Amino acid sequence: MAKRRSNESPIGDILKEFIQINKLQSGMDVIDVEAAWKSLMGNGVNSYTKEVVLKGSTLYVSLTSAVLREELSYGKQKIITMINEELRKEVVTAIVLR
Template sequence: MAKRLNNQSSVGDVLKQIIQVNKLQPGMDQIDVKEAWKNLMGNGVNHYTKNVVLKGSILYVELSSAVLREELSHGKSKIIAMINEELKRDLVKDVVLR
């Protein structure tokens, strides 16, 4: 049975506890990474982005342009740093461009 919360808890604390108790963090990370990719890469890259999936600590990005895939492959470490900075935690360790 869930532990009863006192009336002094903030909404943010209650939501964090719900996420932790129900093991929802991987799903929340998936959403956060997709939003971070969309915000950081801009319309040009997003136009050619088919899918963004986080599996463990590896970010899989499916692109429809081979030229863009090649260009982005040269900046993988920068992409990882930008996404982790946007998320304010060290979540993504590697990026696989398909």
């Protein structure tokens, strides 16, 4: 009787391969960046955030508070670094606050 070979793989590896084959990574990055923004900025900033959109490698954030927009503009590079560290890869290179 022949031995059966095991084709078992972790589900995470299978999903990564599926995303790569179907070229879905850019869409996954959009979702991941939005989630990272919400988790890193907390309830205070999120209550004034209308929209978070990733286009290419630029993150566009619409805010309802001009004061908050001005405060965040001083720490753009720190925000970029925090988001990229959260995602464990270089996704965001610039932020535009509106």
